[in-house]
Amino acid sequence: MRAWLIALILLAMNSSLANAQGEPELIARKDRKVIYITWDGFRWQEMFGGAQEILIAKDAGVADVDGVKRRYWRETDDERRETLLPFMWKTIAKRGQIFGDPSKNAAAKLENTHKFSYPGYSEMFCGFADDKGIDSNKKVPNPHVNVLEFLNRRPGFEQRVAAIATWDVFPSILNQQRSGVYVNAGIVPIPGDSLTDRERLLNEMISDTVVLWPDNQIDVITMQVAREYLLKHKPRVLFIGLGETDEWAHARRYDRYLHAANRADAFTAKLWELLQSLPEYKDQTSLVLACDHGRGNTIRDWTDHGAKIEGAEFIWSAVLGPDTPAMGVRSDVSATLSQIAATLATLVGEDFRAASPKSAAPLPDVISASMAQ
Numbered sequence: 001m002r003a004w005l006i007a008l009i010l011l012a013m014n015s016s017l018a019n020a021q022g023e024p025e026l027i028a029r030k031d032r033k034v035i036y037i038t039w040d041g042f043r044w045q046e047m048f049g050g051a052q053e054i055l056i057a058k059d060a061g062v063a064d065v066d067g068v069k070r071r072y073w074r075e076t077d078d079e080r081r082e083t084l085l086p087f088m089w090k091t092i093a094k095r096g097q098i099f100g101d102p103s104k105n106a107a108a109k110l111e112n113t114h115k116f117s118y119p120g121y122s123e124m125f126c127g128f129a130d131d132k133g134i135d136s137n138k139k140v141p142n143p144h145v146n147v148l149e150f151l152n153r154r155p156g157f158e159q160r161v162a163a164i165a166t167w168d169v170f171p172s173i174l175n176q177q178r179s180g181v182y183v184n185a186g187i188v189p190i191p192g193d194s195l196t197d198r199e200r201l202l203n204e205m206i207s208d209t210v211v212l213w214p215d216n217q218i219d220v221i222t223m224q225v226a227r228e229y230l231l232k233h234k235p236r237v238l239f240i241g242l243g244e245t246d247e248w249a250h251a252r253r254y255d256r257y258l259h260a261a262n263r264a265d266a267f268t269a270k271l272w273e274l275l276q277s278l279p280e281y282k283d284q285t286s287l288v289l290a291c292d293h294g295r296g297n298t299i300r301d302w303t304d305h306g307a308k309i310e311g312a313e314f315i316w317s318a319v320l321g322p323d324t325p326a327m328g329v330r331s332d333v334s335a336t337l338s339q340i341a342a343t344l345a346t347l348v349g350e351d352f353r354a355a356s357p358k359s360a361a362p363l364p365d366v367i368s369a370s371m372a373q
């Protein structure tokens with residue numbers, strides 16, 4: 001009897017010790033949120049160098065060469081990129097971190113060799129490349145567990161994880177059926193009976209806007225749908241997938257490609273401003289940005305990507321938030337797209353690699369040492 005009692009006391013002491021060790025971490029991160037935005041196929045060349053002189057040309061589909069020069073051409077790389085992407089370079093580069101600058105010995109790469117979208121998104125959300133299993137853009141349910149699905153099952157995150165994207169393959173990439181993650185993707189209305197006035201207006205625009213690409217919504221609508229979702233449902237993890245940079249590049253319209261990137265930057269800025277105005281998000285929310293692949297490097301193949309396109313494996317990513325040291329453009333570091341999954345989890349205090357050991361490590365030093373687990 002006495003031995004039994006001692007065992008019980010020891011057990012109680014042990015579990016209270018574990019609580020004491022576990023609690024500070026839990027308190028520090030229990031309110032953390034993350035917003036993840038992708039700009040499909042947006043090249044590192046424009047990311048770090050702004051508009052490229054060789055492509056501001058009729059041959060690259062620029063309708064008004066002088067107009068585009070006035071708008072986006074500046075003498076130095078620094079001025080050009082700040083003109084094209086003001087939020088990225090005036091805010092994230094100063095208060096956060098940017099990966100993928102080859103001139104800083106920090107080129108970032110895909111691990112998959114296909115260099116197109118489904119394999120890229122699968123790599124970033126699942127944390128590893130699967131060249132054999134994920135080799136097309138067909139709407140095949142992804143067999144691998146993704147980080148949104150993992151988070152959606154963690155205590156405190158249930159039904160607070162959502163994905164809103166222009167491209168209609170995301171329900172398959174994120175295996176909506178198995179994962180249970182809310183996914184709104186492609187040209188589809190906002191579902192539900194109790195819609196707000198703005199949501200009803202958006203649904204009208206979704207049904208009445210000219211269809212440029214049958215499988216891809218235009219960015220501004222997806223961004224507004226995401227904004228309304230955020231305000232109404234207050235998710236802890238929200239993915240927003242934008243697609244126009246890729247579409248206009250494939251269409252060989254460098255002017256519209258630049259404009260789409262400039263708008264994507266502006267949407268991101270507005271969303272960040274909105275987050276800082278909401279008590280649930282202010283100073284508790286990280287922002288992560290990335291692309292799913294690069295593109296070719298020449299006037300002929302800047303439009304394209306894929307296994308045969310040299311250079312389309314180079315990418316970029318960026319992180320801004322309360323736990324991320326302001327290291328600016330990172331140097332002497334090699335990053336991969338597969339590191340995004342664990343990065344998203346770690347920013348909200350969760351360990352994706354424990355559940356998915358094949359997943360790559362988080363991007364290095366995006367969380368200050370005192371916060372790291």
Ligand SMILES: [Zn+2]
Pocket residue numbers: 041117246250305
């Ligand atoms: Zn593409």
